[in-house]
Amino acid sequence: MxxxxxxxxxxxxxxxxxxxxxxxxxxxxxxxxxxxxxxxxxxxxxxxxxxxxxxxxxxxxxxxxxxxxxxxxxxxxxxxxxxxxxxxxxxxxxxxxxxxxxxxxRATRDLTALLAKAPQTANRMSVDGTVTVVPIEDLSPGDSVLVRANEVVPVDGTLDSESGEFDESSLTGESLPVELRRGDEVLSGVVNGSAAVTITATRSAQESQYQHIVALVEEAASSKAPxxxxxxxxxxxxxxxxxxxxxxxxxxxxxxxxxxxxxxxxxxxxxxxxxxxxxxxxMSRSARGGAIIKNSATLEKFHRARSFAFDKTGTLTYGQPSLVAVRATPRAQGAGLTENELLRLAASAEQSSSHTLATAVIKGAEARGVHLMAPESALESTAKGVQAVVDGRDVAVGKRTFIEQIVGAAIPRTALSPGELAIYVAVGGRNAGALILKDQIRKNSAETLEILKHHGIQHFTMLTGDDIATAEHVAAQLGIDRVRANCLPADKVEEVKNITKRPVVMVGDGVNDAPVLAAADVGIAMGARGATAASESADVVILRDDISRVAHAMVxxxxxxxxxxxxxxxxxxxxxxxxxxxxxxxxxxxxxxxxxxxxxxxxxxxxxxxxxxxxxxxxxxxxxxxxxxxxxx
Incomplete structure (x- = not known):
């Protein structure tokens, strides 16, 4: 009723x-x-x-x-x-x-979900170490703030702890966690890792990065012509x-x-x-195909669209690190330690960690049919690595500096291509090799671009917060000739505004893409990954984790x-x-x-x-x- x-x-x-x-x-x-x-x-x-x-x-x-x-x-x-x-x-x-x-x-978007996701309170620390929960509006530059494990950083600040690991994907789009040292800048909106850290606020909540993104979305949405x-x-x-x-x-x-x-x-x-x-x-037909088109004007803009812009991480790529190679050292191979055995020991040790990279190693081992064993004992060093006993052997998995401390000697860096990350492994107190992780291109990304070209779209741009080497490597594989790297949300908005072949369609996900999705003539959010902010700002929401639905919606x-x-x-x-x-x-x-x-x-x-x-x-x-x-x- x-x-x-x-x-x-x-x-x-x-x-x-x-x-x-x-x-x-x-x-x-x-x-x-x-x-x-x-x-x-x-x-x-x-x-x-x-x-x-x-x-x-x-x-x-x-x-x-x-x-x-x-x-x-x-x-x-x-x-x-x-x-x-x-x-x-x-x-x-x-x-x-x-x-x-x-x-x-609708010229303006409902930002309720985006605003609801923003931190509302913070843990302010006094000089004697007492922690008080306060509204983030009460924080001032210079306040010491405790950020617990897996919490969203409430305000911009500098890191007081010796080190910390943060998931910056909501701002930069980079799927791999970033390690910061004491004195490094920490932006609001990023997610803290598995250990609590303290930061010193450098800006008020209203002037911090997350609220800046909200303001960008509001401005971009209201600026669209009827x-x-x-x-x-x-x-x-x-x-x-x-x-x-x-x-x-x-x-x-x-x-x-x-x-x-x-x-x-x-x-x-x-x-x-x-x-x-x-x-x-x-719109009903599009929904049956996994793409929700929110308004009729989007259909007309699809009909006249001339350019497409894509975010990289989580859109053209899967947005999650995956195991791409296992490299055992010659000494380890000579001792009978094959690549599969090295992976079995490393993945078994990683079972005691909840780290994103540990999950990627375990999934990589399971995909290769490697049988894992329960570690007999395990000790995780936050943001560094894991030590465990697996099948009676001492195994250490983690960063190169962490493994160097274990083996007591310098370890040469393994060769990496753009966008790759190495996790090093020691077995029995000796360097045994490395596991190579990478955020891989979606299997149907190239197919989607070909379909768009088939329907007359000739102008493609990739916008990403990643470094230029990684961005150009992905773009070259997909045939995208216009690349803009190291982009913050405001940079992406400016780049889309400067595209002359219009209407322009932007495809992205995550909080960092919310402003540019609102600014584009048509914004498409890969909503299957749970990017609420992007979905609220977009004209089209893709319900399946399948980029080919973008081509489906346009056609x-x-x-x-x-x-x-x-x-x-x-x-x-x-x-x-x-x-x-x-x-x-x-x-x-x-x-x-x-x-x-x-x-x-x-x-x-x-x-x-x-x-x-x-x-x-x-x-x-x-x-x-x-x-x-x-x-x-």
Missing amino acids: GGVFSLVKQYPFVLATLLVAGTAGALSVTSAAGLVPWLLGGFALLMAGRSFVGMIKELRSGSFGVDLLAITAISAAVAVGEYWAALVIVLMLTGGEALEDYAAH MVRLADRFAVPFTLISLLIAGMAWWFSGDPVRFAEVLVVATPCPLIIAAPVAFMAG VGRETVNVALQAIAAGIALSLAFMLIAAVGNLPAIVGAWMQELVDIVAILWALRASRGRDVVPELHASTWKSSVSASA
Whole structure:
């Protein structure tokens, strides 16, 4: 009941129109049937007056829609006594407005989830070490703040502890944890590692990085230009042609009724109803494919899109480190320690750690079919590594400096490609090798870009907080020639604003991408990873952890707009045909009203075709693959 009441409250004019129709129908079979024309005609003219006021406001803002023709058609229908026809026009007008609003573009975004995720309290430490929980608004520069394990850093500050490990993915997009030393800057919004640390606040909460991101989202969302409705593009020519035909019919016949008869079949219902129906059908189809499109304006922008920009980590890549190589030292290999055995010992030891990299090592071992053993004993040194006894052997896994302390000698760095990270392993007190981790490119990232190119997108940009070497390495593999690295959220917004080939679509995830998703013409969030802030700022949310859904959403958007245009064209063509018949006096107003209903039905049925269609990604991928094979041959 609450949902019904909400809809009634939101669309009162639709309810009023239906109530008037029901009341008039009931009165028509009673002795008060003479009141029906007054009820229908009065209500229709009242709604025409409402539309007239709205039309004046639109004209003052420099826009022109379908309202003039609707007002004229309602007035003409009442003038010739076709009251029910007038009410039908009113119903189509109010119903179309409701549908348009339901699938409408929203200039501002609901930032509730983003704000709720921001830290609300902080652990302020006094000089004697006493910890007091205070609202973050009470923190001032110079305050000492305790950040417990896995907590979000509440304000910008400098690290007081000797060292600390932080997950900065929410700000920079970098999936690998970052180790900071005493005196290094720590930004609000990053997540502390497995050990508590203390920081000294350098800014108030209002001036810190996380609140800066919130402000960027608000500014970017409010700066978007309003979208011109698809139907309004045809309103002026259709209105002028309709009035011209009606005027000529009146002129040559000398009968004013002829003017009304033409306009009854010239009602703009196909313009009012076809696009919203098609858009809702297309949005439903996109949702079935795993992409939620929030508003109808996004579909139109997809139809005209010329450029795509992508975040790297978590979007083009998986956003999680994975094991890519195991390197045993020659001495270890000579002693019979194979790569699989080295991985078995290291992964078994890592079972006692909850660290992100430890999880990646364990998953890598399981993927290779390596059987793990429970460590007999284990000791974890926070942010350094793990020591354990596995199968009677002393095993140490961790950073190079940590392993150097274990073996008592310097260890040469293993060669790494851009974006790779090494974890070193010691067995029996000797250096035994290294495990190489990397955030890998998604298997279907290249396929997605090919599909977008297949549909006319030629301009691609990659924006990332990573260093330039890693960014260019990923971009080269995907054929992206424009790369911007070391980007903070504000830098990404500026880069998107500078893209000249518009509309531009931005794809990303995480808090750091929320501002740029709001600033782009179309923002797409990889919401399957739980990036609430990005999802709130985006126009499209991908529900599956599958980047090919981006291509699916765009193709559905383009096909939906094509169907809407076809439905509008079919409705206009039929209306013009009936107008010409009415102009020569062969279509009475009552028959014309029924014919107009036929036009409406045709337009709606055609628009509903937007809900049908298979998942375009596999089909287009096969087509692209065949084309590439033919080209290479």
